[in-house]
Amino acid sequence: MNLFSLRRATPSLDDLLIEPCAATPCAPFSSECLMPCVQRPQPVFVRGQGSWLWDSDDRTYLDFTQAGAANSLGHSPSVLVNAIAAQAQSMINPGSGFYNRGMLKLADRLCRSTGSDQACLLGSGTEACEAAITLARKWGRLYRGGAAGIITARHSCHGRGFAALAATGKPVSGNGFEPRAPGFSQVPFNDLPALHAAVDAQTVAIMLEPVQGEAGVVPATEHYLKGVERLCRELGILLILDEVQTGVGRCGTLLAEQLYGVRADIIALGKGLGGGVPLAALLARGKACCFEHGELDGTHHGNALTAAAGLAVLDSVQEHGFLPQVRVNGQYLGQELNRLASRYAQGEVRGHGLFWGLSLADDSAQALVNAALHEGLLLSAPQPDCLRFTPALTVSKGNIDEMLLRLARAFSRVQSAQLQCRKGVAV
Numbered sequence: 001m002n003l004f005s006l007r008r009a010t011p012s013l014d015d016l017l018i019e020p021c022a023a024t025p026c027a028p029f030s031s032e033c034l035m036p037c038v039q040r041p042q043p044v045f046v047r048g049q050g051s052w053l054w055d056s057d058d059r060t061y062l063d064f065t066q067a068g069a070a071n072s073l074g075h076s077p078s079v080l081v082n083a084i085a086a087q088a089q090s091m092i093n094p095g096s097g098f099y100n101r102g103m104l105k106l107a108d109r110l111c112r113s114t115g116s117d118q119a120c121l122l123g124s125g126t127e128a129c130e131a132a133i134t135l136a137r138k139w140g141r142l143y144r145g146g147a148a149g150i151i152t153a154r155h156s157c158h159g160r161g162f163a164a165l166a167a168t169g170k171p172v173s174g175n176g177f178e179p180r181a182p183g184f185s186q187v188p189f190n191d192l193p194a195l196h197a198a199v200d201a202q203t204v205a206i207m208l209e210p211v212q213g214e215a216g217v218v219p220a221t222e223h224y225l226k227g228v229e230r231l232c233r234e235l236g237i238l239l240i241l242d243e244v245q246t247g248v249g250r251c252g253t254l255l256a257e258q259l260y261g262v263r264a265d266i267i268a269l270g271k272g273l274g275g276g277v278p279l280a281a282l283l284a285r286g287k288a289c290c291f292e293h294g295e296l297d298g299t300h301h302g303n304a305l306t307a308a309a310g311l312a313v314l315d316s317v318q319e320h321g322f323l324p325q326v327r328v329n330g331q332y333l334g335q336e337l338n339r340l341a342s343r344y345a346q347g348e349v350r351g352h353g354l355f356w357g358l359s360l361a362d363d364s365a366q367a368l369v370n371a372a373l374h375e376g377l378l379l380s381a382p383q384p385d386c387l388r389f390t391p392a393l394t395v396s397k398g399n400i401d402e403m404l405l406r407l408a409r410a411f412s413r414v415q416s417a418q419l420q421c422r423k424g425v426a427v
């Protein structure tokens, strides 16, 4: 028997779900010159509006990824487009070594609306997490005898810089790019005794996501996060919350910490803050505000163009009635996902606000993402057995209903393919 007939006898899910592709993604361009660091599907996107994207063949897609939750107001919202255009017209950026109005305004706005004392504006979530680590170590030198150890949670994700990678509690595709940055240790998430046991004299901070995104949208329990806060206070160490994904309204409150009723010393923001442009922020409170001149800088820190975007996003998110609407739509999305999950015999639905994960009965997440793409629906799979939903915070109930229809078709498609697979094996 040759390989070909073997393949025919047991078709894989991919064989059944992926149609033969055109030779190039978008003639006359191919993807050959792009480093293959990220696996991407075939479509080349050319236009977006709200919850919708169009590809170069003018096919439409309902987008429930929104650039990994970065497009908080959906695709090309006019408030953001206008703010960026106006800022670009008057001045793109004078440089991080000078003040600009947007930088001052956004830092002030972030501090006032989150009860923080200082803010630093950066370009990515990774940068914000790395800066949080740097700041915690500065604090450790000042107030905790040079302690520098950071405890994070297993399966956490804090970005891809070297400190962020070391903080991140999982190997990247089995490759940690050793040697890792020292001074990090991981404990199981939502396990207070394990955390307590891990703290020693070298510990300076505990760094957690309120909802673990890459792990498959796993929310901290309230008992856990409140316990972590108490532990930090008792032991005199810092609580760092990585709110890069959960912040800026994603969980139905401006920060997820509000949802939990805790207060971190240092917070990392990113993703949704820029609404689609690269903007992140580091927030600090009280004694954690200990950076001095020369200890943190970057070419695009405080960038006037992206600061204008951040202000436009906050204007919208803090508008009267916006966050209550996120909570209402989020609750509806969660409830309907639950209904769908039980209809297709899947697992748990987890999340807050408009940040949801659906755990699957098997490792079919990628097959489902492919099938959804076929149905004109964009989803992501943070884990082989989990789907993630991060629609625009402005998503309508109608779009949620449309998503559920397309998702149901994707489930049917995958389940009938699985059935064919099994028959193929049986033959």
Ligand SMILES: *Cc1c(COP(=O)(O)O)cnc(C)c1O
Residues within 6 Å of the ligand: 123, 124, 125, 126, 127, 129, 157, 158, 159, 160, 209, 213, 242, 243, 244, 245, 270, 271
């Ligand atoms: C995405 C993410 C990061 C990294 O942000 P980038 O902007 O991709 O560098 C860090 N932490 C969390 C929780 C994230 O979701």
